[in-house]
Amino acid sequence: MKDYMAPMEGITNHVYRSAYHRYYHPMDKYFTPFLSAKPDKKLSFKEICEVSPETNEGLHVVPQILANNADDFINTARILRDKYGHKEINLNLGCPSGTVTAKGKGAGFLAFPLKLDRFLEKIYEGLPDMDISIKTRVGFDEEEEWDALFSIYEKYPVKELIIHPRIRQDFYKNQPRLQAYQKAYEKRTLPLCYNGDLFTREDYVQISGQFPDTECYMYGRGLITDPGLVSQIREGSHPDKDRLSAFHEEVYIRYQKLLSGEKNVLFRMKELWSYMGLSFTNYEKYLKKIRKAQHFKEYQAAVSSLFAEQELIFGSKDDTSGENAAGENTSVKNIPGENTWN
Ligand SMILES: Cc1cc2nc3c(=O)[nH]c(=O)nc-3n(C[C@H](O)[C@H](O)[C@H](O)COP(=O)(O)O)c2cc1C
Known part of the structure; x- marks a missing residue:
């Protein structure tokens, strides 16, 4: 089995990962998170940090x-290959944001299948020595x-097809459309x-049971909410609160070194807490203080009291049952998503 961390603009950057x-x-x-391809592309400092081996x-x-x-795609891919040593790149066909789709990019490209087909033909021909995966x-x-879209993808040597089975108009609402994933799964x-x-x-467990031959999973909001999620899935035990505290400290310190000013650092940390906060019992009043x-x-005081006074709801250290260690509701359906990336 393989596990991938999802690209999430503003969250799963080099500091976090x-x-x-x-x-x-x-x-x-x-x-x-996605890099925009442009004619005469020059990578910004932020983009260099994202892709550089250092x-x-x-x-x-x-x-x-x-x-x-x-x-533009080919030029950008060549920079990534020649300057930063990347052999594999991924094409974004999933971004639902209005500003992106209005330009016919991200999920917006899916509305133009003929153009998409020609685009894929050109990039696979133009980059024979690179692996190109697609996230759609x-x-x-x-x-x-x-x-029709899947029949187009089937024509090309797609390294991996990462399927987020929602349509653009779903944004992050509704349930994943498992019958669409099933169609691709059955074709193999x-x-x-x-x-x-x-x-x-x-x-x-439910998804891997339904699609047992799927060998690869990508985790986004669930992992940011509970960074111990994949440890629990693969190792059978859930890392404890001390681990989360040490992890938080490292992210916080790295951001302080990278960004200038309290405001910028706190902006990043608050975004993270809008997910991670939900993994604690009775988190509301603490999150309010963090947000303010x-x-x-003030930030450190709010975070310290959250760690000192509340427990993780996602299993304890040796939990293999998947039950809630604190005996509380583990529903995480109010995880942000619908409004954060559109
Ligand atoms: C805040 C945010 C930023 C995202 N940024 C990207 C991105 O840059 N590229 C991309 O392909 N998907 C992006 N996504 C989508 C995720 O990678 C993922 O496909 C989506 O959240 C569904 O997976 P999940 O249910 O595990 O979160 C983003 C999602 C969110 C909520």
């Missing part, structure tokens, strides 16, 4: 590219588009990776 890799079950691959030591990182112009939704307006013509709503070990903090001092 390096700290994650040190404290939790290592992922087989870490996908970067800032991602020991991690298998796959850069993701957002594009609908094949030449299963349609733009409706699920009925999926058969491309290596598949499942992505979508793996929030708990039970979710993983303007300075490190």
Whole structure:
């Protein structure tokens, strides 16, 4: 089995994934949030940090590219190969954001299957020495588009097809459309990776039971909410609160070194807590204080009291049953998503 960390703009950057890799079950691959392909592309400092081996030591990182112009995609891929040594890249066909889809990119590209087909033909021809994987939704307006889209993907040597089985119009609402994933699964013509709503070990057990030949899983919001999720799935025990505290400390310190000013650091940390907070019992009043903090001092006080006074709801150290260690409701269906990335 292989486990991948999902690309999440503003969250799963090099700071987060390096700290994650040190404290939790290592992922087989870490996908970067998307880099926009442009003519005469020059990588920004932020993008260089995302793809450079120096800032991602020991991690298998796959850069993701957002594009609908094949030449721009190829040029950007060559920079990633020649300057940063990447042999594998990923194409974003899933971003539902209005500003992205309006330009016919991300999930917006799915609405133009003929153009997409020509684009894929060009990039696979133009980059014969690189592995290109695709991360896709299963349609733009409706699920009925999926058969035609999948037939297009089948024509190319797609390294891996990562399927988030929602259509663009779902954004993050509704349930994953498992019948669409099933269609691709039954054909077995491309290596598949499942992505979508793996929030708990039970979710993983259910999906892997339904699609037993799927060997690859990608985790996004569930993993950010509970960084111990994949450790629990693969190792059978859930890392404890001390581990989470040490992990948090490392992310916090790394951001302080990287970013200037309390405001920028706190912005990043608050975004993280909008997920991670939900893994604690009675988190509301602590999250409120974290959200309101303007300075490190208030922030640290709020975080310290959360760690001191509350427990993790996702299993204890030796929990293999998947039951809630604190005996509380483990529902994580209020995990953000619908409004954070659109
Ligand atoms: C805040 C946020 C940022 C995201 N950024 C990206 C991105 O840069 N590239 C991408 O392909 N998907 C992105 N996604 C989508 C996730 O990678 C993933 O496909 C989606 O969240 C479904 O998986 P999950 O249910 O495990 O979270 C983002 C999602 C969120 C919520």
